[in-house]
Every structure is written in C-alpha cells, then in structure tokens.
Amino acid sequence: MSVNGKSQRVRIGVLASGRGSNLQAIIDAIEAGTLQAHIVVVISNKRDAQALERARRHGLQDVFVDPKPFAGQPDSREAYDRALLDVLHKHEVELVLLAGYMKIVTPVLTQAYENRMMNIHPSLLPAFPGLDVQKKALEWGVKVAGCTVHFVTPGVDEGPIIVQAAVPVLEQDTPETLATRILAEEHRIYPRAVQLYAEGRLRVEGRRVHVEGAPAAAVTSLLNP
Numbered sequence: 001m002s003v004n005g006k007s008q009r010v011r012i013g014v015l016a017s018g019r020g021s022n023l024q025a026i027i028d029a030i031e032a033g034t035l036q037a038h039i040v041v042v043i044s045n046k047r048d049a050q051a052l053e054r055a056r057r058h059g060l061q062d063v064f065v066d067p068k069p070f071a072g073q074p075d076s077r078e079a080y081d082r083a084l085l086d087v088l089h090k091h092e093v094e095l096v097l098l099a100g101y102m103k104i105v106t107p108v109l110t111q112a113y114e115n116r117m118m119n120i121h122p123s124l125l126p127a128f129p130g131l132d133v134q135k136k137a138l139e140w141g142v143k144v145a146g147c148t149v150h151f152v153t154p155g156v157d158e159g160p161i162i163v164q165a166a167v168p169v170l171e172q173d174t175p176e177t178l179a180t181r182i183l184a185e186e187h188r189i190y191p192r193a194v195q196l197y198a199e200g201r202l203r204v205e206g207r208r209v210h211v212e213g214a215p216a217a218a219v220t221s222l223l224n225p
Contacts (some may be wrong), residue, residue: 013093020051029191081108129157134175168224
C-alpha cells in the first residue's frame with residue numbers, strides 16, 4: 001500500500017521527551033528547503049524538555065501533556081495516548097514523528113496513525129531494540145552499527161524499516177563515542193525518510209517498505225576492519 005499521495009508540505013506532529021536533537025535536524029531541513037513539511041505541533045510528556053524550548057525558539061506550537069493525572073486510571077497508558085491523540089487531531093497532524101520520546105505508545109496511537117508514525121532508533125534493527133543500544137553493540141563485538149527509521153507498530157522497535165545508515169565500530173569506541181557518530185547519521189536519515197513520505201514514494205507490503213524510484217546503491221559493501 002502507498003502511505004501518501006503526491007508531494008506536498010506534510011503536517012507533522014513531533015513527540016519528544018528530551019533534548020530534541022532529531023527535532024532540530026527536522027527543523028533545519030525544513031528551513032533549508034530540503035524537506036517539504038510543516039511542524040504544526042511539538043508535544044512532550046516532560047514540562048522541562050529541551051525539545052519544547054527548541055520549538056518555541058523556532059516559533060512552533062509547543063504542548064506539554066502531563067502524564068500525572070492519568071497515573072491512577074486502570075488504562076493509564078491508553079488514556080494518556082487518547083489525550084495525545086486529541087492534540088494531534090486538533091492540529092490536523094498527518095504524520096507523527098517520535099524524536100527521543102521515552103514512552104511506549106499504545107495501539108490508541110499506532111492504529112490511528114498506522115503507517116503514518118515514524119521513529120528513529122540508534123541500531124541496525126532488528127538488532128538491539130530497546131535501551132542501552134551502543135553498550136549492547138560493543139558487548140556483542142559487532143563490527144558495524146548504525147541507525148534505523150521505521151514505522152511505529154505496537155511492538156517496541158519492530159515496525160517496517162524505511163531507511164538505515166551504517167557506521168563502522170572502531171576498536172577504541174566507547175558507548176559514548178559510538179553514539180556520537182551514530183547520532184550524526186540519525187540527523188541525516190530522519191529528514192530523508194520524512195521527505196520520501198512527503199513525495200509519496202513509500203509503499204508498505206507486510207514488513208517491507210518499498211521506496212519508489214530509489215537508485216541503485218553506489219556502495220555495494222562495507223568491510224570492517
């Protein structure tokens with residue numbers, strides 16, 4: 001199935017919990033004219049999230065949705081996501097981006113935005129889902145790491161893969177140095193994935209995301225060491 005129509009300025013809603021460096025990469029790409037999108041709202045579950053300050057600095061609508069009032073409810077996670085969904089609908093959001101959002105989204109959101117919600121994860125999925133990704137990669141002794149943009153499904157870091165970027169793991173790497181190199185690639189591929197969506201070039205078949213008109217890869221292999 002195609003996940004979008006012709007090229008247009010897609011109305012984006014961003015969910016973020018922290019510093020929002022990937023949010024900044026999206027903002028920069030939009031302001032540079034390389035991404036046909038418009039961020040209509042940035043939402044956080046943290047009142048002091050730096051991502052909200054980034055939004056205000058660029059004149060974007062920022063919204064804090066406090067999770068505390070939902071904590072005592074039997075379906076607290078779903079109730080919170082229904083509140084998020086109300087905000088997203090109010091702003092007529094077409095595509096939701098998770099940018100360092102530290103809550104697991106429920107089917108309330110994944111069903112409402114099926115194949116219209118993206119996340120970026122700092123590993124080459126399906127390897128190393130979840131947290132402490134670079135530490136796990138080094139413990140396993142992998143020679144290549146990287147990052148993945150994928151559509152969000154109810155399973156954590158299990159959705160169909162859109163774009164990936166690989167980086168070599170160096171002998172002297174620590175989790176911090178590896179994370180820094182991977183983050184640079186995150187900032188490169190997240191706007192690219194959103195632009196592919198804006199151009200209507202993504203087609204989902206089961207677990208596979210086909211990119212219409214994608215050129216053949218210039219590099220056929222990466223060898224390390």
